[in-house]
Amino acid sequence: MALQKMSESVYVGMCHKIGTPQQVASRRDIADISELLTNQHDVRRLMISGSRKEGFRFSGSDVDTMFWSTDHRVIWDFSQSAFYNIHRQVMILCDSSESPAGFTLLWLPLERAGQGVLLSCVRMNGGLFISSSKYRDYTCTAITPDSRIHGPCSTRTEGSEEYGTLDHDNAYCFVSDFWPPSAASWIDRCHSWPPPHVVNDIVRNGCHFVAIGHKLGNHEGNEWRISFSQAEYKLVYSMNHTQVLTYGLLKLFLKEIINNGLRREEDKLLCSYHMKTAVFWAIQQDTLPHWCPQNILAGFWVCFKLLLKWVYEGICPNFFIPENNMFLSKIHGQAQTSLFRRLYGLYEKGIALLLHSPSIRSSIIDVLCNPRLTVCTDEHTLISEAEFDVQLFDEIDRNDALHSSDLQHCIKIVHTVEQLIGSPLTQYQVVSLQKHTATTLQCTAFILHNISNTGVNKQMYIADKISCHMLKLAAKFGYVSDMLYIAIYYYKTFRYREALSVLEMTKVKLTQLYIMYEECVDRERYTEAVGGQSWSTKMRQAVARNIKLDYEICYISELILEQQSSRQNSWPALLIPPFILLHMLEILCSRHVDTIGAQTALNDLQALVHHDQGLYIGDICRDISWEILGICQQISRNLQAALYSYTWTSLFP
Structure with missing residues (x-):
């Protein structure tokens, strides 16, 4: 009974470390959709x-x-x-x-x-x-x-x-x-x-x-x-989730115990692929009748004994071609003997060997110190709705890498999206596809404007109508912050008042107390506002992310140098916090129609950059935020202040 409770505690700890079944499923589905859309090239x-x-x-x-x-x-x-x-x-x-x-x-x-x-x-x-x-x-x-x-x-x-x-x-x-x-x-x-x-x-x-x-x-x-x-x-x-967590447990066991203290790569004789192979063989050979939370430590022990046997014999059979001994060129002779002794020393400690793992130790100690501890393995109790949503939208954002400057590629993605709409998709794939579509429409709108800006009035008029429509459509099912792409486009096409109107609406939405920006969110207010609703609805109404500007697309001339710098640093896109970009656009547009408003916006931007405590500017965007403040101060002829702001950017790595 004590081992069973300890297993349940380790299972819960691994869910927090690696992810619940829902979290793991969402990551896979989101990555699969991204990969599918990326593979729209012919060859x-x-x-x-x-x-x-x-x-x-x-x-x-x-x-x-x-x-x-x-x-x-x-x-x-x-x-x-x-x-x-x-x-x-x-x-x-x-x-x-x-x-x-x-x-x-x-x-x-x-x-x-x-x-x-x-x-x-x-x-x-x-x-x-x-x-x-x-x-x-x-x-x-x-x-x-x-x-x-x-x-x-x-x-x-x-x-x-x-x-x-x-x-x-x-x-x-x-x-x-x-x-x-x-x-x-x-x-x-x-x-x-x-x-x-x-x-x-x-x-x-x-x-x-x-x-x-x-x-x-x-x-x-x-x-x-x-x-x-x-x-x-x-x-x-x-695999079921216990099997997945057992595999994860073996990866941590390898990193934090077996290879701990080994600095040279050549000394690390065992690798993650050996752990994966052990799990595959253990599951297929039906060594453990039931892979469930109460048996995760038993599953780990089965795999560990299999690894120990392989090291002793000097044979690790590839799962698909067993004749391929994956130890043949590396684990033999003295290296094999030393590794076996080390592993056998761990084996003699029994399951207590996991106390050497920083990731697992607390889960075991909790049960040892409190044998009557009740452990609940229901995934719905392991993570709150708001916490899951933070992870979900972060994952969607990580995979939102389809920023393309190739119009034909964008068109192919849109066609693929049309085909996918009628196919059976998981809820995670639907919301991920929603964001990919918004991103592709945004890229297409700016590409279309840039290539049609030829001076032929009819072509420019038609392209402008299409671009405006695509940006408005993207804003209807993208993040709240995606409205800023419309304001960028209006500024780019000299429609300053229209841009300011969009910025005012965006500001109202972004200042709602329930808005989730990156990992910053008031969980109670967020749950009150959109709890229980679909992720598509949550994304449209309550989620803001950093604005991504692809370095191969010209959005506004004032940011071209920043995009080039981003490219030189091998970053896939220039990231700008939504409120920073909002204030910048207010300044740029107001200069043409409302000089007092421009100064007010500049004051707001300066206050935000100087005093924000991570609520509106993440650590990774401090550099670009100071840079944009400097750009706006330079445009406003406040050169001394601009120099001060540019100097601050050098303090960020």
Whole structure:
């Protein structure tokens, strides 16, 4: 009974650390919609992989993305070429005859391909093969020149005004629509898990090939590893929440206990992929009859014992191709012995070993100190409505990255949205799609104005009508702060009074006491105002976010230099707090129609920037807020004050 209560306490603690079932589901659905809309290019596709795709949000985690071309297809035998137009698509044939399990050579039988692929080829055995090392070098230098090679990936550290700096691992790979013959036994193993519809979906979608060979293979520099990333996230999606949290618990166990104190990467013999593999095998082998909150510690222990067994034997079988021993090139000899001793020392401590984990410790101690503690695992008691909504809209904003300066791309996204409207969508996908549509309409409106500003009156008139309509439409189902895009457009087209009218309406809405801006919200007032309503309604009536200005689109000339600076820092867009932009637009518009109003707005902006305590300006936007204050002071001829404001911007990293 004590172990059961401790398990329930750990389950609740992990829900707070990793997310409730609802939170994890919302992250996945929102990311999937974003990925679907992003993949509207004719020949290029991408897929987010790793823990972010699976629904985890660990701070500091890398962002893993796979890229491939749709006009290059990998086949396993010549008969499969019948499914393609070989005159339009490049056929790449697998040759696994000389490669270890899970690896292959990629042969170009017709010796034609894209330039980057041909530059990466080598002659072997009378044929032309794509070298993984050459291709990796090519993508690292030609496609992402500011990156470094990390395994099969090009890795670069990107800055984000919202989320700090993160490592982005980009794997440029090839795709096959066919399931690998070497993984055929996996299909036969799937009796109890995953369910048949998941198996069929996985097999139907084939696999990928990433640019890294086996260290002990005969052709290490030229071989490619078969990647099951797509299959893996589908497997994680099919887990119940206890299984997901067990996987998360193992990831924390690895980071906070096993690898704790190990600074060199080469000393970290076990990785997150080994943890995932252990969970997959444990679930499929039906080692634990019931994966439920009361059994999460038992599930963890089953997986830990499996890892211990693998380290002892020096064999970690790949889940899809068991003949591929993932320990073969790294965990052997003295390293294997030392790792086993360390793990066995932890095993002897029993479940108390988790007391060494800062993330888990308190959940165990709570029960040890109070054996009569009542633990409720109902997810509706674990997080309030307002707290969930903060996380939800933050997730939507993180994935709202479809800011495009390409009109054709925007049109494709709108067409895709039209098709999705009639399809079955989850509630999270609906609200996410709503915001993506608003963003795309906003980008389209400004692009259309910029390209039609040719001096031909009729064209300009028609484009203006369309742009105005799109911006008003976007404001009807976007955030409250999205009304500011209308004011930007009116200022850009010299309609200062109309802009001021929109700004006045926006100010009234933004100053409501229940408005949620970023993570700042009066939870009681928010719940009173929109509690129980749909997320679509909440977004329209009670949510404000930072305004995003894509650096490739000209919005207003006064911010062009700031957009260029944002681009140089590798930020996807310039972020401006809504009240800062509102006051700036008031100043810019009032200068033409109401000089007293302009001075009043400047005073309001200065007071906000100088005295705000995080209510209207987040920490990440302090820099741009001081910069905009300086711009407005300079426009108003207050050069001394402007110099002071510009000086303050240098104090922010």
